[in-house]
Amino acid sequence: MSRTLRLGLRLALGGGREGLVRLVFMAVGVGLGVALLLLSLIAPHALSGRFERMAWQDAAYSALSPETDDDPVAESADGALFLAVSDYYDGRPMTRAYLAALGTDPPLPPGLSRVPGPGEVAASPALVRLLESTPDDELDARFPGRVTMTIGPDGLAHDNDLVAVIGRTPQQLEGVRSVAEVHGFAQVRPTGWAIFAILAAFVFAGSTLVLVPVVILIVVVTRVAWRQREQRLAAIRLVGATQSQVSVVAAAEVGVAAVGGAALGWVLYEVGRRILAATVTFQYGHFWLQDMAVPPSWLAGTLLGAPALVMLTAVASLRTVHARPLAVQRRSRRPRPSPWMVWLLVLGVGGQFALLPFRDRLAIPADDSSRSLLGTLVALLTLSALVGFVLVGPWLVAVVGRGVARLARSAPGLLAARRIAENPQTTFYSVAAVGLAALGLAYLGCTVAITAGPNTSGNQDGPWSASLRPGVVSVMTGGVSAETVEPMLSGGAVEVRQGYDSGLVRCADLARVLHVTCPWTPDSAFAEPVYDSTVIDLIFVPTDGSLAAENRVRTQAANLVPNAIINSNRDPIDYNLETFFQDTDRLGAVAALFVLLVGAFGLAASMVGGVIERRRPFALLRASGVYLSELRRTVLLETAVTMTVVSVAGVGVGMLLAYASARQGGVGWRWPGPEMYAFIGGGVVAALLFSTLALPLLNLTTRHDAVRFE
Amino acid sequence: MSPVLVGRELHKSYGLTPALRGASIAVDEGEIVAVMGPSGCGKSTLLHCLAGVLTPDAGEVYFAGERIDPLPDRRRVELRRSAFGLVYQFGQLVPELPAVDNIALPLLLAGQPRRTCVSEAQSWLTRMGLSGLGDRLPGELSGGQGQRVALARALVARPRVVFADEPTGSLDSVGADQVMELLVDTAKEQGTTVLVVTHEPRVAGFADRTVLMRDGVESVRVSGVEPNLPSGGDSLRVTAWDTDLPADRMSW
Numbered sequence: 023m024s025r026t027l028r029l030g031l032r033l034a035l036g037g038g039r040e041g042l043v044r045l046v047f048m049a050v051g052v053g054l055g056v057a058l059l060l061l062s063l064i065a066p067h068a069l070s071g072r073f074e075r076m077a078w079q080d081a082a083y084s085a086l087s088p089e090t091d092d093d094p095v096a097e098s099a100d101g102a103l104f105l106a107v108s109d110y111y112d113g114r115p116m117t118r119a120y121l122a123a124l125g126t127d128p129p130l131p132p133g134l135s136r137v138p139g140p141g142e143v144a145a146s147p148a149l150v151r152l153l154e155s156t157p158d159d160e161l162d163a164r165f166p167g168r169v170t171m172t173i174g175p176d177g178l179a180h181d182n183d184l185v186a187v188i189g190r191t192p193q194q195l196e197g198v199r200s201v202a203e204v205h206g207f208a209q210v211r212p213t214g215w216a217i218f219a220i221l222a223a224f225v226f227a228g229s230t231l232v233l234v235p236v237v238i239l240i241v242v243v244t245r246v247a248w249r250q251r252e253q254r255l256a257a258i259r260l261v262g263a264t265q266s267q268v269s270v271v272a273a274a275e276v277g278v279a280a281v282g283g284a285a286l287g288w289v290l291y292e293v294g295r296r297i298l299a300a301t302v303t304f305q306y307g308h309f310w311l312q313d314m315a316v317p318p319s320w321l322a323g324t325l326l327g328a329p330a331l332v333m334l335t336a337v338a339s340l341r342t343v344h345a346r347p348l349a350v351q352r353r354s355r356r357p358r359p360s361p362w363m364v365w366l367l368v369l370g371v372g373g374q375f376a377l378l379p380f381r382d383r384l385a386i387p388a389d390d391s392s393r394s395l396l397g398t399l400v401a402l403l404t405l406s407a408l409v410g411f412v413l414v415g416p417w418l419v420a421v422v423g424r425g426v427a428r429l430a431r432s433a434p435g436l437l438a439a440r441r442i443a444e445n446p447q448t449t450f451y452s453v454a455a456v457g458l459a460a461l462g463l464a465y466l467g468c469t470v471a472i473t474a475g476p477n478t479s480g481n482q483d484g485p486w487s488a489s490l491r492p493g494v495v496s497v498m499t500g501g502v503s504a505e506t507v508e509p510m511l512s513g514g515a516v517e518v519r520q521g522y523d524s525g526l527v528r529c530a531d532l533a534r535v536l537h538v539t540c541p542w543t544p545d546s547a548f549a550e551p552v553y554d555s556t557v558i559d560l561i562f563v564p565t566d567g568s569l570a571a572e573n574r575v576r577t578q579a580a581n582l583v584p585n586a587i588i589n590s591n592r593d594p595i596d597y598n599l600e601t602f603f604q605d606t607d608r609l610g611a612v613a614a615l616f617v618l619l620v621g622a623f624g625l626a627a628s629m630v631g632g633v634i635e636r637r638r639p640f641a642l643l644r645a646s647g648v649y650l651s652e653l654r655r656t657v658l659l660e661t662a663v664t665m666t667v668v669s670v671a672g673v674g675v676g677m678l679l680a681y682a683s684a685r686q687g688g689v690g691w692r693w694p695g696p697e698m699y700a701f702i703g704g705g706v707v708a709a710l711l712f713s714t715l716a717l718p719l720l721n722l723t724t725r726h727d728a729v730r731f732e
Numbered sequence: 733m734s735p736v737l738v739g740r741e742l743h744k745s746y747g748l749t750p751a752l753r754g755a756s757i758a759v760d761e762g763e764i765v766a767v768m769g770p771s772g773c774g775k776s777t778l779l780h781c782l783a784g785v786l787t788p789d790a791g792e793v794y795f796a797g798e799r800i801d802p803l804p805d806r807r808r809v810e811l812r813r814s815a816f817g818l819v820y821q822f823g824q825l826v827p828e829l830p831a832v833d834n835i836a837l838p839l840l841l842a843g844q845p846r847r848t849c850v851s852e853a854q855s856w857l858t859r860m861g862l863s864g865l866g867d868r869l870p871g872e873l874s875g876g877q878g879q880r881v882a883l884a885r886a887l888v889a890r891p892r893v894v895f896a897d898e899p900t901g902s903l904d905s906v907g908a909d910q911v912m913e914l915l916v917d918t919a920k921e922q923g924t925t926v927l928v929v930t931h932e933p934r935v936a937g938f939a940d941r942t943v944l945m946r947d948g949v950e951s952v953r954v955s956g957v958e959p960n961l962p963s964g965g966d967s968l969r970v971t972a973w974d975t976d977l978p979a980d981r982m983s984w
């Protein structure tokens with residue numbers, strides 16, 4: 023065994039210049055595949071890392087929600103009073119947290135070295151910069167006290183996070199609504215957020231979209247120059263090596279390149295994640311480098327899995343050839359791809375349409391922490407459609423190849439079409455990544471995020487669903503006495519008093535601050551007050567519309583009612599979902615381009631493999647009078663025809679999936695504009711152009727001396 | 733009869749390794765000539781220089797009176813496409829093309845209609861005794877069948893000269909005889925000149941004339957009368973050789 027292994031290693035390393043080029047090519051291909059896979063696997067970890075870093079802000083919510091399973095672990099016996107409130111500055115979200123130690127050993131929020139005492143403020147670096155650049159009455163006074171410390175990365179979602187922890191005395195926080203006694207901040211997980219279900223679906227689809235092309239790339243690269251390797255191995259077989267010895271030699275031979283490639287991939291991944299951490303922004307900030315990493319188990323799995331995949335591919339390929347005295351021969355024609363593989367694609371797409379009548383029932387999650395059955399089924403059906411697309415692809419290109427072969431009038435056309443028809447698996451898998459990228463881009467191009475846009479059309483579901491008029495600041499107090507908010511009630515402010523089960527306000531007043539029209543419907547409880555109340559739920563404060571004026575009102579409100587939810591029409595009210603969809607749309611396009619890049623590499627590797635595999639017949643055709651340009655046209659036609667067919671199919675499947683998603687809700691449907699087709703077409707052409715980098719090899723490998731020295 | 737193909741004082745080296753040192757040859761129209769010699773003596777290099785596949789380092793190559801060795805690559809490709817046919821030991825068939833399309837390829841490259849090309853290729857399949865095998869891929873044909881397809885492909889465009897480099901090298905004697913018989917018969921019928929490189933006397937026996945290349949001396953020995961050959965100095969000798977001579981008496 024060890025001797026056989028040594029022989030394999032000798033063959034791998036002692037193959038002269040050509041052998042070395044082959045090794046390097048394979049190592050680079052595997053390295054790129056490994057790096058791209060690792061970088062794509064970063065996404066879920068980076069996102070969950072971001073949410074975990076801001077999870078401590080939910081400590082009060084968790085303490086006040088006894089049904090939550092994720093109560094923080096008690097870190098201190100003394101505990102602290104805690105409240106975190108969402109706020110905005112010019113549309114940018116910020117968090118104001120109040121903390122009052124209840125003893126000498128209070129729990130410590132992440133990112134802090136000690137708890138800020140009364141009169142002290144701990145601020146994030148981005149907030150410190152903002153405070154320094156903003157007049158005191160607009161912002162500084164909103165964080166009463168002196169900034170004595172900065173919050174470290176452990177407590178910040180990203181580098182531009184605007185967070186402050188304001189030290190208070192217990193007396194100052196007593197009686198403030200939503201304040202809770204907490205005994206720890208660790209292991210708090212935000213739960214029940216719809217965004218997590220959506221996030222999981224996106225990341226799942228994205229990972230599948232990247233994983234398949236990367237595996238194909240690695241397999242394609244492994245099979246480059248396979249014919250030559252088969253001949254070497256056949257020669258070893260002929261001198262008495264057993265099948266298992268040949269398998270060991272084959273595995274060792276490619277294993278050297280694969281291990282080198284995995285190491286290269288690791289290096290590229292380390293460089294790549296640093297570049298991504300420095301350049302990619304998501305929801306206003308960069309990701310922390312620590313979050314831009316795959317878990318160690320995933321890293322180890324990928325670094326070991328890629329060489330294993332390469333070696334398995336090498337050994338599996340041996341089973342299809344038969345050693346003969348002068349060469350090796352394939353045992354038989356490869357099995358023709360079957361159209362029956364289409365069932366998985368039909369199941370994936372058709373199943374989503376079949377679910378439509380039941381969507382309302384299935385969309386309700388069993389409990390707050392789980393995804394809805396609809397979400398799970400849609401994710402599985404989407405996976406089925408993607409896998410079905412990959413499985414049915416060879417059959418599709420074989421049909422097209424046979425059709426083109428029948429119609430071909432030129433030699434390059436015939437050569438290309440026959441190649442497609444005879445090797446549909448090889449030709450399809452070389453362009454599968456491009457097809458998947460087209461599918462993803464078509465999906466994104468046909469869907470649009472459903473977000474709460476400004477309602478300026480007047481009464482709809484109720485006055486509270488109408489949007490604020492420009493310059494108006496709304497302060498949702500949660501119910502405070504009029505005395506508490508007295509300073510805010512002058513200057514045309516509209517107060518909403520607490521009613522029996524809703525707010526009470528004059529419609530005419532409401533129309534000054536909201537986009538509503540009066541009179542309101544007669545049966546509405548919102549139209550006129552029916553009894554006098556002294557508790558104020560909501561205040562609308564008109565301003566001159568300047569950012570400074572709005573911020574002065576916000577600061578005043580925050581100091582009067584620390585737990586108040588304050589908004590103006592500058593704020594993305596549905597912040598998380600809205601910005602998430604916007605950013606996901608953008609990141610989705612980047613992911614599709616990423617897949618396209620993987621596809622372009624795969625395409626180039628496949629073209630190199632195809633040229634090397636046919637170097638002798640091509641060289642002899644050239645010697646017999648075929649122009650190099652005709653061979654070039656042949657190779658390009660093979661790729662272009664297949665890529666066009668697969669991309670069109672990908673766009674079709676992507677549009678169907680998008681339409682199904684839109685009918686299920688969550689996203690809206692839009693007919694793609696010419697820019698989407700231009701984007702996809704441009705990507706396909708770019709991938710084709712990239713693959714032409716392999717064309718000089720055609721000239722080199724089919725030169726006349728290749729006829730003799732093959 | 734004037735020679736259709738002439739090589740004069742051809743020199744060719746691969747790096748520091750000389751393959752041809754002043755080799756000369758002349759082949760008449762319709763003649764079948766075998767070039768023999770042991771491995772490494774430069775037979776294939778001579779054939780490739782004459783066919784315009786390789787450019788000699790020195791010397792001259794004439795086809796139909798026109799000097800072809802200084803022609804640009806594109807012109808030489810055109811020549812090979814229109815006037816020459818090439819057959820090799822193995823591996824010249826395009827693996828994805830069925831036999832009929834492999835044969836039709838030169839006609840398609842010449843711009844003939846697909847229907848005509850296929851019909852012509854089918855007739856060549858019959859002629860080569862391969863009826864019914866037109867849809868088979870090269871990998872599904874036996875060695876002899878594959879070589880007959882290659883032969884048909886080389887002849888289908890009715891070239892003036894067929895260059896065959898060890899065309900029977902991978903065949904048994906029965907298969908080799910079949911291929912050579914087909915080659916010679918068709919060439920005679922079409923008036924095609926054939927230059928066969930081989931190290932097998934049995935194959936050379938099908939030729940009108942045999943040219944011997946000396947192993948290790950890098951010189952040319954030519955049978956028959958070669959009036960246009962330049963004087964070869966010490967290294968060039970001309971030897972008359974009866975092609976009917978038994979193999980065991982062929983020593984040089």
